[in-house]
Amino acid sequence: MGVLKFLVPAAVVAAGVGLWLTAPTRVDPDRYAGLTGDAAAGEKVFTAAGCASCHHAPTGEDKLVLTGGQPFASDFGTFYAPNISPSDQGLAGWDLVDFANAVTRGVSPEGQHYYPAFPYTAYAKMQTQDVADLFAYMQTLPASDTPSQAHDVGFPFNIRRSLGGWKLLFFTGDYVLPASPEAGGERGRYLVEALAHCAECHTPRNALGGLDTTRWMGGAPNPSGQGTIPALTPDKLTWSAEDVAYYLESGFTPDYDSVGGHMAEVVDKFSKLSAEDRMAVAQYVKALPALD
Amino acid sequence: MKKLITTAVLMAGLATAATAQDLPAEVKARQGQFRIMALNLGVLGGIAKGAIEYDAATASAAADSLVGVSMVHQPTLFKEGTDSMSVDGTRAMPEIWDNMDDFGTKWEAYKTAAAEMQTAAATGKDAIGPALGKLGGSCKGCHDTYRAPE
Numbered sequence: 148m149g150v151l152k153f154l155v156p157a158a159v160v161a162a163g164v165g166l167w168l169t170a171p172t173r174v175d176p177d178r179y180a181g182l183t184g185d186a187a188a189g190e191k192v193f194t195a196a197g198c199a200s201c202h203h204a205p206t207g208e209d210k211l212v213l214t215g216g217q218p219f220a221s222d223f224g225t226f227y228a229p230n231i232s233p234s235d236q237g238l239a240g241w242d243l244v245d246f247a248n249a250v251t252r253g254v255s256p257e258g259q260h261y262y263p264a265f266p267y268t269a270y271a272k273m274q275t276q277d278v279a280d281l282f283a284y285m286q287t288l289p290a291s292d293t294p295s296q297a298h299d300v301g302f303p304f305n306i307r308r309s310l311g312g313w314k315l316l317f318f319t320g321d322y323v324l325p326a327s328p329e330a331g332g333e334r335g336r337y338l339v340e341a342l343a344h345c346a347e348c349h350t351p352r353n354a355l356g357g358l359d360t361t362r363w364m365g366g367a368p369n370p371s372g373q374g375t376i377p378a379l380t381p382d383k384l385t386w387s388a389e390d391v392a393y394y395l396e397s398g399f400t401p402d403y404d405s406v407g408g409h410m411a412e413v414v415d416k417f418s419k420l421s422a423e424d425r426m427a428v429a430q431y432v433k434a435l436p437a438l439d
Numbered sequence: 440m441k442k443l444i445t446t447a448v449l450m451a452g453l454a455t456a457a458t459a460q461d462l463p464a465e466v467k468a469r470q471g472q473f474r475i476m477a478l479n480l481g482v483l484g485g486i487a488k489g490a491i492e493y494d495a496a497t498a499s500a501a502a503d504s505l506v507g508v509s510m511v512h513q514p515t516l517f518k519e520g521t522d523s524m525s526v527d528g529t530r531a532m533p534e535i536w537d538n539m540d541d542f543g544t545k546w547e548a549y550k551t552a553a554a555e556m557q558t559a560a561a562t563g564k565d566a567i568g569p570a571l572g573k574l575g576g577s578c579k580g581c582h583d584t585y586r587a588p589e
Contacts, residue, residue, distance in 0.1 A: 374588030389488075398575040399484060403477040405575060407530075407582030414579060418572070 169311025184283025224300030
């Protein structure tokens with residue numbers, strides 16, 4: 148009885164602390180108050196962030212109809228990109244703060260955690276004006292009425308609340324490398340670590356699916372189960388900065404093999420950015436610390 | 440007994456090595472045609488980047504070679520049963536054979552881009568860059584769907 152007297156309150160407190168710790172963290176709405184989105188500028192953010200690569204329909208010819216439905220296999224189950232077009236099945240009815248919470252905090256308007264297959268851990272570093280511009284641009288895209296498909300994720304990963312714990316462990320919102328002029332400056336780092344979310348595929352993950360930042364851009368198994376995603380670190384990637392920039396522009400490797408797989412989508416986006424942006428990314432890549 | 444196991448292991452090793460080298464002729468041929476493409480793209484890319492000096496004859500020879508490859512009848516090389524699941528040493532995904540019409544359309548895109556490069560190569564250095572972009576787009580267009588990752 149004496150033990151119970153202690154244990155019951157302790158359990159209640161632990162559960163309370165657990166709920167508090169795993170509760171969704173939202174953006175401060177004041178940071179978005181008074182911001183007006185510019186759709187034309189938002190198109191560039193949209194391109195650099197590669198939104199369409201994952202959210203266009205698997206068979207869709209028009210890659211600006213963000214119907215969703217592409218499957219993303221992982222160790223935890225298969226995630227399906229949702230509909231993010233401006234329809235009732237997508238983002239209709241959202242305001243900028245809803246959008247900012249989704250993109251930079253991984254929290255839905257209903258207060259549910261999103262799975263980190265959606266790279267909000269990278270987008271967390273997105274500048275508020277870019278978020279507003281992106282939101283404005285996405286309103287101009289075609290609407291699709293196809294409902295989003297449920298993720299195919301087993302217990303215990305299907306408990307969304309558990310993602311609060313995941314976020315506590317792995318979601319810092321901080322940059323990994325310091326910005327420097329030789330490493331593409333602030334712009335290069337912003338493109339690589341925030342918008343283009345390169346590390347999501349090029350950095351290996353730990354057993355819980357968090358990025359292993361000690362092996363930053365060190366290459367990783369392909370989550371599709373086929374082959375590997377190459378390392379970008381100088382111990383592995385011997386291309387010059389010009390080679391990297393040209394690859395991002397044309398899709399040609401220095402020996403004129405061509406880009407393939409999901410990276411073809413990525414190059415398609417980079418080819419639409421400016422030459423300065425591509426060079427900034429290339430310099431960031433060339434300045435990566437070598438791994439063993 | 441030990442000898443037997445050792446022999447078996449060695450033979451198994453030899454057998455694996457042999458499979459890797461004895462690719463079907465169709466696979467060798469298609470890998471060869473992609474190498475011909477890469478070498479000639481290298482010449483045109485070098486010109487576009489300014490690493491190789493432009494002259495019409497060099498550029499046209501490279502572009503003509505690309506057009507030549509584009510005329511090779513692909514179904515002969517992409518023979519049934521030579522996909523990445525059936526043969527070790529190819530990255531041609533089985534989806535090619537499920538979508539032969541689409542695969543053919545994608546090859547046509549390369550054919551068109553190669554023909555445009557022929558015109559560009561004869562025109563001058565500045566025309567080559569954009570034509571290369573289109574060629575690269577046709578490579579990506581197909582590799583995005585039908586080439587397995589390394």
